[in-house]
Amino acid sequence: MEGAKGPQGRRLPAARDAAEPSDLPDEAPLAGGLRVRLKDVAAHAGVSRATVSLVLRKSPLVKAETRAKVEEAMAGLGYVYNRSAANLRSGASRTVGLVLCEITTPNFAQLTAGIDEVLGTEGYMAFIGNAAEDAARQREVLVRMQEHGVDGLVVVASENTRADALEEGACARMPCVLAQRRVEGFPADYVGPDYGAGMELITEHLIGLGHRNIAFIGGVRRIAPLAERMAGFHRALRRHKLKSGAVVPCAVIDRSSGYTAARELLAKGDIPSAIVCYNDVVAFGVMLALDERGLVPGRDVAVVGCDDVDEAGLHRPALTTFTTDPRVVGREAARLLLRRIAHPDRPREEIIVPPRLVIRQSCGAANRPTGGAR
Amino acid sequence: MEGAKGPQGRRLPAARDAAEPSDLPDEAPLAGGLRVRLKDVAAHAGVSRATVSLVLRKSPLVKAETRAKVEEAMAGLGYVYNRSAANLRSGASRTVGLVLCEITTPNFAQLTAGIDEVLGTEGYMAFIGNAAEDAARQREVLVRMQEHGVDGLVVVASENTRADALEEGACARMPCVLAQRRVEGFPADYVGPDYGAGMELITEHLIGLGHRNIAFIGGVRRIAPLAERMAGFHRALRRHKLKSGAVVPCAVIDRSSGYTAARELLAKGDIPSAIVCYNDVVAFGVMLALDERGLVPGRDVAVVGCDDVDEAGLHRPALTTFTTDPRVVGREAARLLLRRIAHPDRPREEIIVPPRLVIRQSCGAANRPTGGAR
DNA sequence: CGCAGCATTTGGATCGATCTAAATTTTCGT
DNA sequence: ACGAAAATTTAGATCGATCCAAATGCTGCG
Structure with a gap:
């Protein structure tokens, strides 16, 4: 039922349909430059699209043998998953928005690193948006994040951010973790130092x-x-x-x-x-x-x-x-957000990272006037 | 022709079809909590989906009057654009990947800020990925970015990155700008200080x-x-x-x-x-x-x-x-990337940001032993 | 009036995955 | 060996936008 469409069917990558019989050499990664689709993998492995989809999502339903066959086909063809397509159907983008009041604050590099670290292990990816301490830009960023269908948000709120600004920005309608700065009257999950x-x-x-x-x-x-x-x-x-x-x-x-x-x-x-x-x-x-x-x-x-x-x-x-510990805050914020995404109805959570006193010389307590590097 | 499907049609948001007649109160933003779709806007404005789509993309084809009507409907319903869907069809995600060798380097906050600044004005959004100076993580990040269908990449390559690593990572097959660090043998656009x-x-x-x-x-x-x-x-x-x-x-x-x-x-x-x-x-x-x-x-x-x-x-x-000037480098890198995305076949470009000597005290040339803050 | 030419709008197929329910195969108890 | 239950696989609709070709409406001109 393939390749036999109406007078349409012409696309940028020209002869897609002509190449359909799928006779590309067995181990050719990305033969013609056309993007390999799930359908191609299915044809190549001799199973249905649904099965390939199950393999992709690591479903326990598929037999080990089948899984191996499919995985081989994926590797052989150089298949690249298309999350936009998946997202459209499933509603989950495996994407998270990180809204920062001001990227250039030294703290935030560490915070971001911590977040990225945790998200990476779960296959999530973070959008970054800099509000530059400006309410209008923060709003804009939040809208764009929504358009991209993020599954959740980590927000370090800009100065003067009021609860209603966040509500408008849809933070109330999706998983959202505030980091480092609380916002009065906005009862979201929070992670921050004490x-x-x-x-x-x-x-x-x-x-x-x-x-x-x-x-x-x-x-x-x-x-x-x-x-x-x-x-x-x-x-x-x-x-x-x-x-x-x-x-x-x-x-x-x-x-x-x-x-x-x-x-x-x-x-x-x-x-x-x-x-x-x-x-x-x-x-x-x-x-x-x-x-x-x-x-x-x-x-x-x-x-x-x-x-x-x-x-x-x-x-x-x-x-x-x-x-x-901004890095720890970042890690915990990411973990909490993932938990919240998985269970939207769990009770609100707050994670307070305890401080540790570091006594050096500037308070006059240390007795070595000079000392080595940390 | 709506709401009259086969025995399927039941979805998570329960009674979608029942609510279809679209009689929600005129100015109710997000009435039932269901996401408003382009189709809803079209119905509300009394035009076709295609027309709404044209309005969204600011096409000059639509009559000003129609545009106004549609825009009003969008505002009234609280419509939020779904880029995943658009991306699936059009292939352009308005998304860019930012691959950093190490987020926590002080330079990179500025770089990122510069990139974000430019992308923001064009409605683009950046994914951030930290390679932590590790080739394997860099690869992983590149793969994930591809999965998300980024339109292009800004890469600050990790240590020891060879040209073939970037090629494998698909940097060769899509718009890609290297920033701050050249990679020998990889002829991509480059922006960096001199x-x-x-x-x-x-x-x-x-x-x-x-x-x-x-x-x-x-x-x-x-x-x-x-x-x-x-x-x-x-x-x-x-x-x-x-x-x-x-x-x-x-x-x-x-x-x-x-x-x-x-x-x-x-x-x-x-x-x-x-x-x-x-x-x-x-x-x-x-x-x-x-x-x-x-x-x-x-x-x-x-x-x-x-x-x-x-x-x-x-x-x-x-x-x-x-x-x-990492911020300038970031800005220029983003601009160059957008240019490259718009014209994939333009000749390779290199932007070298000239240095400026800042003479202070540590070289012994300045005569004021102490001085004010910058 | 008829029709070419332009401006505007539209139906329906399409992108590439997931979802559901149903079909098929396998396993196993008796 | 039979049929029920469990395990595995599948077809086809679907997500929400864009694309294209074709339809429609409008203008002006001979």
Whole structure:
């Protein structure tokens, strides 16, 4: 019933129908340049299309012998699975969208790597979309992801993202895991570090070293992680009945704004004995500013960060900080998403990755003034 | 002719056929939770499916009036385009694969951002795949990308990638742009920085400052960028009839291996007057090692890098280096790929992004010992 | 008025897989 | 050896868009 169509049947790859009898040399991978289809594999293996389909999906229904025959045919013909076709019929694309508030944040490379790692083992593939901290672009990206029929989403929400923005973006209508940043009022699965506990831990550490005037630098953005951090910071202070030192926001979360913020603080003559920074990158900027005023971080003023980026251990002085393990967060987010895709009705889940305090020199606690690389 | 099928027709979303008469309230976005199809839009707008399809693809054939009617219907029903279906028929997925040798390299976040930026404006979406510098994983990723029917690829090849590996991976059979790393013998489009010219420029700069014993640290990997850099380095030396100082490889290209390599060099008592580093990150490690031996980078030993990462300007001493503009490379790679997709037969193209020398303190040329943030 | 020529719209086949229910083969107990 | 149950395979409809050729509507001109 093949190759005997109406007056149509002409396509770009010209003589498809003519070649139909399927007499291509047995071991020719991709003979004519035409894409090999499931149908071709079936013909070559002497079974039906349905059987080949079952083999592809590793169904236990097919006899081992048949499976071998089909697999041989696939290898021989150089068959490449067409997921678009499969997707159309089955509705599952084995595709996941990764929506990042800002790709270039150092954290996110690790996060992405963790996600990719897990997805890869399951044969999933991630679309990447950068919202660049912009609500409109985030929306756009979400729409495009939907068009491509992703099975689910990992979202690191942009600044100022409200729950309704995500709902509109269809995050509510499909499996969706928020990573690193919670979105108030949007009850999706969540995976993230325990910023609060980390801040509490590291502030406790400073207090234990005798610090009483502790400032906080960094973070003006309206995102959940800042609130969580401040809460942890204040919890520790409260426990010791201490008042917070100066709190200086930053315009953006990066090295140079940490630098600027610290200069501002020091210029006022208000020199705290310790500075807790929003994250490591801000801390580097802060240390730079201290340095410029002749203050040695770790001796004159303790400085601590958050994240434990690669650089932290190699900076001089090496930075005391706590881990937020973005790679682990990525892995867990991917795993959770896959679970959610498999069981859309399971109860909401939250995975909080515990912080680990990493004591180095910048807090003044370590006694080796210089040391090896990590 | 609808809703009157054989004894089949039962699907997961239960009563699809029953709801077919399409009497959903005019402005109800996503009434029953069933996905709205092109067919629904057509019915709602009172035109044929073909016409709606033309509207979707912005064809100039449809009358403005009709277009408006259709667009209204789409908005009213909350229609979401299904690219899998379109892809199956048309063969174009508006999807591109981004294969990275190692996501976590700082460069690659910028590269990815640049690519995403350009693709976004054209409605394309990128799959991301991390090869983690592993040939087998790279192969796997390439296969998966093919399965998903990408229209083209941007590849930053993993270490030791041979041309035949890419050919096998189908890069030869579809639009493919190599970025940042050339692959010998694989004549695809290429976009990358001019590592050679940059190295030449910066080495010249050191020679101009009077340096005669210039070492090179970093790079053992079998990738093209190292060869290009070494060539540039040697070109400059040759022009001034100088012999190369020590050349010390690194196990990996990162801060700590730069540190280790420099320690090794210094331990031998061979103290060069200047050190050219494989890149900025290695340079930071090298400066750390110098520091440890009481040598001040920029005063006792000049140190220069390559890339001009964000950190370079904020490090103390600020690093003299040259730009490799990964974001620009990403943008150009994406543009080139789109051009290639549109015209598969156009001649091969190479885009070389010129370097810019950034003179700061670590080479000893700048006279301000400290300075503001960039 | 008739008809060529253009602008617009349309029916129906099609892409390549999956799904369902039914057909076929095999296994096994008696 | 027979028939029922289990194991395996299959035909044909189907997913939701695009493509093509052909149909329709409209305009203007001789």
